[in-house]
Every structure is written in C-alpha cells, then in structure tokens.
Amino acid sequence: MEEKPVINWFWAGTLLAVVNLIVFIVEQRPIGASTAFPYLGNLLFPVINNEYLAEIEKSGRWELWFLAGGFFGAVVTSLITKTFRFTVTPVYWEKRLKLGRKSRVAFAFLGGFLLIFGARMAGGCTSGHMFSGGMQLAVSSLWFGIFAFAGGLMAAHLIYKRRYS
Numbered sequence: 001m002e003e004k005p006v007i008n009w010f011w012a013g014t015l016l017a018v019v020n021l022i023v024f025i026v027e028q029r030p031i032g033a034s035t036a037f038p039y040l041g042n043l044l045f046p047v048i049n050n051e052y053l054a055e056i057e058k059s060g061r062w063e064l065w066f067l068a069g070g071f072f073g074a075v076v077t078s079l080i081t082k083t084f085r086f087t088v089t090p091v092y093w094e095k096r097l098k099l100g101r102k103s104r105v106a107f108a109f110l111g112g113f114l115l116i117f118g119a120r121m122a123g124g125c126t127s128g129h130m131f132s133g134g135m136q137l138a139v140s141s142l143w144f145g146i147f148a149f150a151g152g153l154m155a156a157h158l159i160y161k162r163r164y165s
Contacts, residue, residue: 006081020135027062030132034125036063037116097159 007015020031039060042053053060078084089104119125124133126148133141 006077016131017135020131029059029062030128030136031066032059032125032128032132033063033067034116034119034128035060036067038120040064092160 023029023031035056038052039056042050042060047053075084089099089101093099093104115126119128122129122144126144129138129141129144130148134145
C-alpha cells in the first residue's frame with residue numbers, strides 16, 4: 001500500500017512561496033540557514049574581536065530560530081501523523097549496505113561538514129539558493145539547483161544501485 005503524502009506538493013510549494021514572501025517583507029532577507037552555524041559556533045566558543053560575528057549577528061540569530069522552528073515543527077508533525085521514530089541507523093543502511101552505527105555517524109558527520117563548508121564557500125546554503133534564489137530566478141541559484149539535483153542523483157545511484165539491480 002502506497003503512503004499518501006501529508007500535504008499535496010502544489011499546496012506545499014504555494015505555502016513555501018507565501019512564507020518566503022512574508023520573510024522578505026517582514027525581515028527584508030531571504031530564507032536561509034547556513035549562517036546559523038557560524039553564529040552558534042561564535043556563541044558557544046566566543047572569540048575576542050571577532051569581526052565576522054558583528055557581520056552575521058542579525059541574520060545568524062534569525063536563522064538559528066528558523067532552524068529551531070523547523071526542527072520542532074517536524075517533531076510536532078511526526079507526532080500528529082503518528083510517524084515519529086528515533087533511529088541513528090536506517091534499516092536500509094544496516095541490512096543492504098551492511099554498515100553499522102559508527103559508519104552511519106561518521107558518514108553523516110562528514111556529509112554535514114562538507115555541506116556546511118560548501119555553503120560557506122558559496123556564500124549561501126541549499127535552502128537559500130533553492131528556495132529564495134530559485135524563487136527570484138537568480139542565475140547562480142538556478143545553476144546550483146541543476147548541479148545539486150545531478151549530484152543527488154549520482155550519489156543515490158552509487159549508494160542504492162544494488163537495491164534496484
């Protein structure tokens with residue numbers, strides 16, 4: 001039996017566009033998330049005379065709350081739809097790939113590090129490029145979207161190719 005989505009893709013996209021528009025009007029900034037990480041790092045490990053913190057303080061604080069809201073919203077939604085579960089290692093990872101918890105944590109950390117490193121190098125994160133930049137039809141964001149999807153397809157093929165052969 002195929003699972004029915006919680007919300008239709010059209011309405012989800014429309015709601016995302018409305019939220020993006022509200023953020024633009026109220027905060028005068030696009031939706032993004034990557035600045036929250038260096039901001040949080042500066043809060044946890046303060047450095048004297050850190051010039052970058054002054055530059056990212058407003059956006060970092062906003063993005064930290066944005067990410068916290070996304071996390072808690074996902075938890076509440078999963079509890080309402082009775083789909084909540086806590087797992088470190090997905091079933092496919094253990095059974096098909098024959099990899100354990102330590103390798104899952106190591107790959108997740110490495111992937112997260114590469115993602116945030118790339119976001120800082122690119123001056124924006126995936127949500128900033130895909131949601132905000134894509135909705136503004138920014139050329140750099142459209143190119144980013146093409147390469148992000150291509151990279152995702154290649155990674156999925158490498159990881160899951162045995163599943164479909």
